[in-house]
Amino acid sequence: MIGPLNRKLVRDLWHIRGLVIAIASVIGAGVATFVMSIGMVQSLDETRTAYYERYRFADVFGAVKRAPEHLTRRLSEIDGVKTVATRIVKDVTLDIAGLNEPATGRLISVSTLGRQALNDIRIRRGRGISHGRPDDAVISEAFAEAHGFEPGDHFFATINGHRRRLDIVGIALSPEYVYSIAPAALMPDDKRFGVIWMSREALAAAFDMDGAFNDIAISLLRNAVPRAVIADIDRLLDPYGGTGAYLRRDQVSNWFLSSEIEQLRTMATLIPTIFLAVSAFLLNMVISRLVATEREQIGLLKAFGYTNAAIAWHYVKFILAMVALGLVLGSAAGAWLGRELTEIYTQFYRFPFLYFRLDGSVFAGAVLISLTAALIGGAGAVGRAIRLPPAEAMAPPAPPTYRRGLLQSLPIVKALDQPTRMILRHVSRWPVRSALTTLGIALALSLLLSSLFWLDAIEIMIDTQYEQAERQDITISLTEAQSRRAIHALSHAPGVTAVQPYRAVPIRLRYGHKSRLVTLTGAVPNASLNRVLDASGRAVSLPQEGLVLSANLADLIGAAPGDMVTVEVLEGRRPIRRLRIAETFETYLGTLAYMRIDALNRLLLEGPTISGAYILADPQMRKVLHRELKDIPKVAGVSLRETAINAFRDTIGDTMNVVVGFYVLFAGLLTFGVVYNSARISLSERGRELASLRVLGFTRFEVSYILLGELAALTVIALPLGCILGYGLCWIISSAAETELYRIPLYVDRTTFGFSIIVVLIAVIISGLIVRRRVDGLDLIAVLKTRE
C-alpha cells in the first residue's frame, strides 16, 4: 500500500518533471560517459589480451644480420624461454599499379605447415601460403583495403635487386601489426607500407638465407626474468650482427596500441567526474528549492507527528528517484555507446574479434559514485528541512532582505534601469547560487575545450613536425649504408632541387642500469631541409662531439645534459663508446637521439657513409621522380611528406574524433542542464514578481529580460572562467596523457575557444527559450490573489 507521503513524492516528481529530466540527464551523461569509457577501455584491453594470447604474440623480439638455424636450440635453452621462432624479415620496395611512388613491403617468412608457433596470422579471406609456391603472398588487411586488393590480384616487388611478381592468395591480420608502421615513419600509412607473409623457402632462396634467419620471436615462461633473458639472447646473437632484443612493451605496434588505450583511460576518469560534480550541484539547487516551497507542508507534517527521519527520508527519496532515473538512462546509453564505440575501435585496430564485456563492477561503480555525488549535493537541503521548527515552518518565510552594497554607489549602477538593478541585486543576494550556476556553465565550457583541444594539439604536432622540422618532400632510406657519393646520383635524379644526407644506426643507449633501444641519427649541422627543432620551434645546434637527446629519452634512462652515457652500436663493427649528452630538447613526437653525421661516421669507424637522404623536389617533376625512385635497387623506403601528414591525421585524429564527438554532445547536455535548472528555479521563485510586472504593463520581452538577463550575465562571467578552467583541464590532460610515443602540446586555438563558446551559447539560448515560453504562460490573476 502506498502511503500518503509516497503519493506526494510521485505527484511532486511529476509536477517538477522538467527539472527531474534535466537533472537525470546530467547524472545520466556522467554515468553514460563513465560506463561507456570504462567499458570501452576494459573491453579493448581484454580484446587485446585475448588477441595476443590466441595468436601467440611473442614476448621478446630481435633482429640479426644473419644467424645460422642451429642457434635456435641454444636460444631455446636460455632460462625462461618457452618457444623460439626464427624468421626471415626483409623490407623491400613495392611497385603497385595505380600508385606513383614506391611503397615499402615488409616480407615475413611463415611456415607453410598450419599455424605459426608465434605471431600467428589470421586469414580473413583467401587461403594461407602453400608449400612449393614461392610467389604466394598473404598480405595485411589494412594494406589490402588501402589498395582494394583481393585474393587473385598481384603486385611487384624488388626483392634483392630482382623485380618479382607476387600473387595475393590471402588477406590476414596479425597481433604483431595492429599498427603497421614503416621503418623511420612516425605513423602508419597503409597505402605505402604493407606486411607481406611469404613461405620461408621462398624468402630463404631470395635472400640467400638457407639454413639461416635474421629475425627472432620468443615467448617466455611465466617465471622468466625478462632482463636476464634479453642479456642472454644478445650475447648469443651479437656475433651474428644482432641489433639487440627487446620486450613486447617496446614493440612498435603494441607500444602504439598501449598508449592509445592509456589515453582513452585518462579521458574515462576525468570527464565523468565533472558531470557528477555538476549534477550534485543541480540536485542541491532543486532540493533546496523544494524544501523552501514546502515549508508549510513540512511544518504541518511535523505538527502531525512525523519524525525528522521520516521527513528526511522523504526528501532523500526525491534524490534517489532522480539518481535512479539518471542511472537507468545513463547505464543503458553508456552500455550501448560503449559497445558501438568498441565496435568502431575494433574495426579501427582490426582486431579479429571483439570482447565487449561490462562487468557488474562498472555499474556498481556508477551507482556508488553518482549516489555519493547526489547525496552530498542534497545533504544541505535535506538538513534544512529537518531543522525547520514546525511553528516557524508554517509561517511564511520573511521576505528576502536586499541591501545596497558597495556596488550601488558606483555611478554606473545609478545609471542602470530598474530591471537591470533587479538582476544585479538578485545575483548579489544569492551569491553562492549565482557562483555555482556560473561554475556549472564554466565547467561545461571547459569540458568542451578539453575535448576539442585534442584536434588543435594534433595540428600543432603536425606543424612542428612536418612544416617546420621536416621540410623535405621525400625521405629516402637505403637498404644498407652507402658511400656519400650516392648523393650525387640522387641529386641528378629528375626534379631534385636539394639533397641532405643522414646516417641512422640502431643503438642501445645505456646510463647506469637503464637502457633503451633507439635510432641514433647523424645529421648535417645547420641543415636546411630536415632540422632538429625543439617543441618551441628553436633549432637545436649539434655540437662537434657528443649527443643531443630528446628530453623524454633522457628521462627514460635517467640522464641529464653533461652526463656520460654508453652508446652500443648494433650494426657494422658494433663499437661501444662513452659519449657526453651535450643537450636535451623538448619534443612532441618520438624518442630522438642526434649527433653530427661526421662524428657518427667516426664513431662507426667508417668513411663518409649515409643511410638515406632528405630530398626537396620540384612539384611538377614529382611523378617522374617517384617513378625513377621505384627503380633504384638500393632504395628500401620512400616516404612522402603529404602522405605522412595525412597518415598522422588519420591515425591520431580518427581515434580521437569519435570520443571527442560524444564529449561535445555531453557538454552541450551539461550546459543545458545547468542553465535550464537555474532559469526554471529562478522562474518558480520569482514567478510572482514577474507576473506582477506583467500586470504593471511590462511586456513579455521585458519580463523575460529580467529572468534571462540574469542568466546572460552569469553566462558572460562563466565564459572567460570556463576558458581558464578549460585551459587548466587541457593542461592536466596533456600531462596525464603523455606517453613515450608523444607529448601532447598544450595549445588551444582561438577558433576552438570560439566554437566551444558558441556551443555553450546555443545550449544557453535553447534552455532560455524553453523557460521563456513559461514566462508567456504566467498566470497574472492567480498571482494577485495569493500571499507571498
Place this chain on the structure above:
Amino acid sequence: MSEAPVAPDAKRTLSARGLSKIYHSGEVIVRALDNVDFDLFRGEIVVLLGPSGSGKSTLLNIVGGLDAPSKGQVFFKDQELTRFNDRALTAYRRDHVGFVFQFYNLIPSLTAAENVALVTEIAPDPVAPADALALVGLADRIHHFPAQLSGGEQQRVAIARAIAKRPEILLCDEPTGALDSKTGVIVLEALETINREFGTATALITHNADIAKMADRIVTLGDGRVTSVQENENRLPAAQIEW
C-alpha cells in the same frame, strides 16, 4: 445583455456591457460573471462590494486587461478592449491602468523609489518617483527596501507605483485587506489624495461596507450579477472612516 452601443460620453473612461465569464473547473461550470454592465467615469471613486465569489475580482481583472470575458464588450474611451490582442492589452495596462493589490506585490530587490521608477521608466508622462512617494506620505522612506517597510508603508509604495504614470484608471483589489484599520485608513487617504489631485477614475474592491462611505458610487455584486448601484450623496473623507 445590452445590444445598444454605448453612448459617447467624454466623462466615461471605461464601460463594460453584457460581460459574462464562465470558468470550466473540471466538470463544474462556474459562472463568475453573468451579463454585467459597468461604467467608470473620470474623477469618481467606485467601490465594488460583495461577498467572496460574487465576481468583483473577475470584473476588475477584465476591465484591467488581465483577463478576457467569455461574452460581452469592454470599451476604454472609444477603443474596444475586448478586441485587443496580448500586445495591445499590455500596452493598455502600461499606459492607462494602475493596479494596487491586496498583497502589495512589490519587488523585494528594489527600493521604494526604484519600485516606482520601474513604472515611470516605461511611462510616457510620469510623475517623478520621489514626488509620487511624497504624495502617499513616504518622502522619508524612499530608499528603503520592502523588507524594511511596514505593511501599510508597502501598500502606499504600491499606490505610488500605480499612480506615478498618471493612469486614467486605478484598480484596487482589497487594498486594505491585509492591514489593520488604522493603517488601512492611511492607505485610503492616499487613494483619496490621488483621486483628487489627478482626477483618476478609481475602482476599489472591498468586502468591508464601511469603506463604501468614501465612494461616489457603490456597486454591489452577488452571484456574478450586479445586485444594486447606489449613488452616495454624503461622501465621507477617508479620515473619518472607521471600522
